[in-house]
Structure formats: C-alpha cells, structure tokens
Amino acid sequence: MATLTDLKKRLRGVQTICQLAGAMRTVSSAKLARLNAVNAAFAAYAQGCRELLEASGAVLSPPEGADRTLVILLSGNRGLCGSYHNDLFAFFRSLAEPERQDYIACGRMAAAYCREKGYPLLDVFSVSDVPQFAEAEALADRILALYSGGGIGRVLFVWGEGVTALRQEPRQLELLPGEGGGKAGDLLWIPDQETATEGLAEFCLRTQIYSLLLRGATGVQGATLVSMRSAYDNGTKSAAALETAINRQRQTQVTSGVIETSSGYGPWREG
Secondary structure, X not given: OOOHHHHHHHHHHHHHHHHHHHHHHHHHHHHHHHHHHHHHHHHHHHHHHHHHHHHHXXXXXXXXXXXXXXXXXXXXXXXXXXXXXXXXXXXXXXXXXXXXXXXXXXXXXXXXXXXXXXXXXXXXXXXOOOOOHHHHHHHHHHHHHHHHOOOEEEEEEEEEEEEEOOEEEEEEEEEEOOOOOOOHHHXXXXXXXXXXXXXXXXXXXXXXXXXXHHHHHHHHHHHHHHHHHHHHHHHHHHXXXXXXXHXXXXXXXXXXXXXXXXXXXXXXXXX
C-alpha cells in the first residue's frame, strides 16, 4: 500500500501534468481559432483560383520520360496530439514505394519519421503552426524546380485533414500534373495561350499548396486540442482521487492515534 508521502508525490506530479495540459489546451484553442479565421478569409480566393484554373484548362505537363513520383508529407511540429501522427504515417506507408518515389518532408515530425525509416528525402521544409503564404511559395518553387528539371512526372501531397475538431483523416491529393479540361477556347489569351496557362498553373499551385498547409495545420491543432483537453480532464479526476486517498489515510492515522491514546498505549501514557 502506498504511503502518505508517496501519494503526495504522485499528486504533485499529476497536478504538474494538469497545468501543462491546460496550458497547451489554451494555446491550441487560440491557434485553432486563428487558423479558422485565416481559412475563412482565404477560402473565397482559393475557390476563385480553382474555378479559373478549371475554366482555362491550364496544366503543367511533365517532362518526357519522367517516371518518378514526388511525395510531400505534411505533419505537425510536435507530438501530444493523440493518434494523429500514427494514423498519418500509417496512411503514408500504404502509399510509399521508395524505389519509385522521392520525398519532401514538411514539419519536424515528418522529417524525423522519414529519416528514421530511411525514406529518400530531397528536402525538408519548416512549417509554422499557423502557416504563412511565404512558406507555401518556397515549397511551390522547390516543387516546380524538381518537376521541370526532369525525372519527376507526378506530385502527391499527403496530409491529415481536420474534418472536425474531434476527427482527423489522412488524405492525398495529386498536385501535378493535375487534370485538364475547361473551355480554354472561349478565353482571350494575352500574350498567348501557352505563356498565360503556364503562369496561371504555377500561380494557382501556390494558392493550392497554401490552402493545404492551412488544412493540415487545422487538423494538427484540432487533434492537439482534443488530446490536451482529455489529458487535463483525466488528470483532474486522478488528482481528485489522490486527494481523497490522502485524506482517508490521514483520517486513518488520526483515528489510530486516538484509539491508541484512549487505550493507554499512546505517547501520553503515564508511568
């Protein structure tokens, strides 16, 4: 049976964990609210870019003979988000074919996982908890350089989608070459169709990547919020149970002392 000293030490440890979980819960809640605001502000612009891209039929064709696939894995920068990364990496493993694929890791957890498992990384990108458009531009420039440099004929993006704050799902999307179509012939092209469609496809790729970074970050913060809320609630219950156990043991010691004293075996026995 645990002594009173052991119970007090355990209680202090649980209270410390509760404080940390509560602080992380608050931070995640604030970041999630900020991400939702950025997503709401950017959604109309991203939708307009998608519609313009579909209407124009602009596609970046892969170089001839390019037979490798570039896979971009987006993760969070730290753990403590429940099963989010386990589910994401399991989904990633189901798609991985290292002999035919190259990889770019976005986020510290993705970089650490790829290095641990020996996946051939071409590059590693840092992504903020609330991504900036400049980060999407840097990633898009690297993707376009690899895509136009030969060898890469397909680009896949893998991330964890925040369906709701309580549920996240791993997903994949083909970024390049994308699908053609649209009524390109009904548009007036200046200076010419080839130049305009190439520039449009590259520009829309940047907005699409930024949208994916936001969606992935929303999933991470949602998972972190749920995980830390659960940890805080469980820690609070454990702390209450430990306090009850401590009080009971104190009461038992007091009762034992009273019984011993009244029976003449306590420290105040005369003679």
